Amino acid sequence: QLQLQESGPGLVKPSETLSLTCTVSGDSISSATYYWGWIRQPPGKGLEWIGSIYYSGRTYYNPSLKSRVTISVDTSKSQFSLKLNSVTAADTAIYYCARQNHKLWFGPGWGQGSLVTVSS
Amino acid sequence: QSVLTQPPSVSGAAGQRVTISCTGSSSNIGAGYDVHWYQQFPGAAPKLLMYADTNRPSGVPGRFSGSKSGTSASLAITGLQAEDEADYYCQSYDSSLSGSVFGGGTKLTVL
Numbered sequence: 001q002l003q004l005q006e007s008g009p010g011l012v013k014p015s016e017t018l019s020l021t022c023t024v025s026g027d028s029i030s031s032a033t034y035y036w037g038w039i040r041q042p043p044g045k046g047l048e049w050i051g052s053i054y055y056s057g058r059t060y061y062n063p064s065l066k067s068r069v070t071i072s073v074d075t076s077k078s079q080f081s082l083k084l085n086s087v088t089a090a091d092t093a094i095y096y097c098a099r100q101n102h103k104l105w106f107g108p109g110w111g112q113g114s115l116v117t118v119s120s
Numbered sequence: 121q122s123v124l125t126q127p128p129s130v131s132g133a134a135g136q137r138v139t140i141s142c143t144g145s146s147s148n149i150g151a152g153y154d155v156h157w158y159q160q161f162p163g164a165a166p167k168l169l170m171y172a173d174t175n176r177p178s179g180v181p182g183r184f185s186g187s188k189s190g191t192s193a194s195l196a197i198t199g200l201q202a203e204d205e206a207d208y209y210c211q212s213y214d215s216s217l218s219g220s221v222f223g224g225g226t227k228l229t230v231l
Contacts, residue, residue, distance in 0.1 A: 037220075039166075046122065047158075047166065047209050049220040062219050096165055104213050104220055105156035107168035108177055 002026040004097050006114035012091075013120050018084040022097030022111055029078045030055040035100040036080045038071060040093040041113075048093075052100050053080055087118045123148060124210050124223035131229040132200045140226045142193045142210035148221060150191035153213040157186060157195045160207045160225075169208070170195060197228075205230045 008020035022036070029036065037052035051061040053071045061069050065084070073080040084091060094113040098106040125143040132138040142155060149155055157170035168177050170186040173193065183204075185196045193212075197204055210223040 039222075046225040047211075047222040049211075049222065052220075060219060063217055100220075101171070103154055103172055105154070105168060105171040105211070106158070106166070106220075110165040110167070113165050 002099060002109040004099065004109055004111040006095060006097050006111040008114060008116070010115060010117060012087055012116060012118050014088055014118055015086055018082070018087050018091060018095075018116055018118070020082045020095055020097075020114055020116070021079050022081070024078045024080070024099075027099070027109070029073065029080065030075050033102055035060070035102070035104075036073065037098050037100040037106060038082045039096045039098060039106065041096070042090075042093040050082065050084075050095075089118050092116065092118045122224040123214055123217070123221040124212060126208075126210060126223035126226045128224070129227045129229065131231055132197075133231045134200055134202060136200050137196060137198045138200060138228065139197075140195045140208050140210075140228070142195070142212075142223050144191050144193075144212060144214075146191065147216040148191075148212045148214040149188065149193055151215055153215070155186070155188055155193035156211045158209045158211065160209065166209060200230055202230050204228060 003025045005023045035052040038050040051071045070083040096113045097111040099109040154172040158166040159169045160166040173188045174186045208226045214221045
């Protein structure tokens with residue numbers, strides 16, 4: 001059964017870099033059928049796609065975040081990671097990782113979410 | 121302002137039918153890109169509810185159905201149950217943004 005688990009600091013200072021890792025189990029992260037994506041949700045607000053990565057390392061980013069985002073994959077560890085630099089309070093959100101079908105829907109299989117607060 | 125527009129809230133009595141709309145444009149739904157729907161309960165991760173316009177993942181009751189026409193899509197729920205009370209989000213691909221886009225979400229209240 002596919003499981004995804006986010007991990008990383010829950011508190012990041014303004015102007016610093018947010019770093020999260022998603023560990024995948026129950027499926028191969030090297031599957032040619034899927035992408036692996038990051039989605040965030042500010043408290044009380046809607047969902048925002050951050051970006052996705054293919055096992056080969058090819059990335060796709062939300063244009064509104066592209067200048068600050070890096071997503072990478074480590075197939076040997078069955079993990080993919082998110083880095084968001086120069087964070088502000090507006091980046092405070094629950095960050096989800098999810099498997100993305102090649103037809104671009106997310107799931108089945110989302111992480112439980114990781115709340116990251118940007119505050120000094 | 122979301123690229124895909126949903127009503128902030130809808131409501132219906134138990135047993136009734138409700139629909140949630142998702143309005144896009146010629147660069148997303150109108151261009152023929154698939155629409156997907158998610159259900160989210162408070163404190164939980166979103167769950168895939170409908171994929172590629174009209175397809176239900178295994179385990180999703182047949183009371184849920186999806187449709188698409190022109191630049192809009194809809195999620196219909198028949199035989200409304202108290203357990204359906206949740207937030208619902210639509211998602212598609214936008215060619216002008218070259219990426220996935222979500223609707224702003226709709227809160228369903230079962231009266």
